[in-house]
Every structure is written in C-alpha cells, then in structure tokens.
Amino acid sequence: MQKRIALFGSTGSIGQQALEVVKSYPELFTIEVLTAHSNADLLIEQSKNFRPNMVVIVDDKHYQKVNEALSGLDIKVFSGEKALTEVAAMDHYDIMLAAIVGYAGLASTWAAIQQGKTIALANKETLVVAGDLVSQAVIANKARIIPVDSEHSALFQCLVGENPDHIEKITLTASGGPFLGKKPNFLINVKKDHALQHPNWTMGAKITIDSASLMNKGLEMIEAKWLFGLKNEQIEVIVHPQSIVHSLVYF
DSSP, rough: OEEEEETTTTTTHHHHHHHHHHHTTTTTEEEEEEEESSSHHHHHHHHHHHHOEEEEEEGGGGGHHHHHHHHTTEEEEEHHHHHHHHHHHHSOOOEEOOOOOGGGHHHHHHHHHTTTEEEEOOHHHHHHHHHHHHHHHHTTTTOEEEEEEEHHHHHHTTTTOOOOGGGGEEEEEEEEGGGGTHHHHHTTTTTTTHHHHOSSSOHEEEEEEHHHHTHHHHHHHHHHHHHTOOOOGGGGEEEEEEEOOEEEOOO
C-alpha cells in the first residue's frame, strides 16, 4: 500500500532529494502535500510533476502566481504561515517529512505530532528549541519520529532491535568542515564563499555555514539527547574528515 507523504519544505535540498526517492518508488509513495516558503517556480514544477492534493506557498505575494499556474489540476493552493499548521493538522497523509529550515519548522511539526503522525524529521531545530515538550507530546499522542539527519539516522538504525537502556554512550562524527587544520590568522580573512565550500557534502546554505563553524554539531548533540533519551555525558563528538562513519553506539 502506498504511503501518503506530506513534504514540508519541498524546494530545499532535502525536499528535492526526497522527491527523487518518491519518483523512484511510485509503488510505495505518493505525494499528498508540498510546501515552500518563496520558491514559487520550483513549487509549481514539483506540483505539476507529482500532483499533490494540496500545496502551501508561505510567502503570500506568490499565492496568485502559484494558484493560477495550478488551476485546472485539482490541486488546492493555500498561502501564509498559518496555512502550514492547518494543513499539518489535517488527517489526509501518513508521513510528514519535516524539512523546513530552522525554527520555522516547529509549528507544523507540532501540529503533526498532535495528530499522532509519523514524522521523518530533517529539522533539528524543532528538538533544539523544544526537545522536552516535543518528546512528551510524541509519547502522549502516540506519534513517531524517524530522524532523517545522517548522524541521527545512523544511530536510529544501530538501535533497531536493541534496548536503549543498554546504551553506554554515542559518538557523533564531524568532518571538520572547510577550515579543519587552518591557523587562526587564516580565519581572520574568511568570507562566506569559503565557508560554503564543504569538503565532503553538498547541502543547503544554512547547514553548510553551521557545519563550517561546527555549530551544527552542537545542535546535533542536543537533538540526539532528546531523540534517544540520553544524558549529556553520554554524547561525544570526534572529528572524522573522511566521513565514512556517521555515528557510533557503544553498548
């Protein structure tokens, strides 16, 4: 049976990759919802290709363009921040892929949790800013969070069939980013373009900058704490420039 996917943040790097997966496995997945902040052209293209039931363009000024482009295709078009939450609270999808960048992704994810949905979480800020509340709400509403972030997905897969009480500690790996081994006097003249040149991965701009500063790894430590019910002292980070191993679990 096909799983109905609500893809929140479809025009970003993760959203586009997710649609490639859906395209490759049409017998397993169908797109029910697509949302974007302001990339109207790509949202229109995606909507014509995947024919969702609903789309949301958050930036109101693009509503008319999207609505006119999709007229006659039996696709409902909404706009505004409030629409994100309202669509997330509807019961017409099976899995939400939460791929909206930053704190903006919290409200729609929270609405999905209240509906007891399965959430494929690619938005770490949801747990960074509201981890305690989200963890309690997931249990109360019998929802489920499946981490999409590579390090946390690796941990999740390592723990399938295992007793989480037996975890001694976990290790998150960090590539070190483009400035690994650079001297402080080099960093004085660093520009945005330098920080966006990640040595191993092609990602969105925000996460690439966060990776260059290692801020991203701090966010991932907080995310891991709430996802897996860990104490601070059970979480460590090592720099692993080859990026062969995403994460480790010690039992």
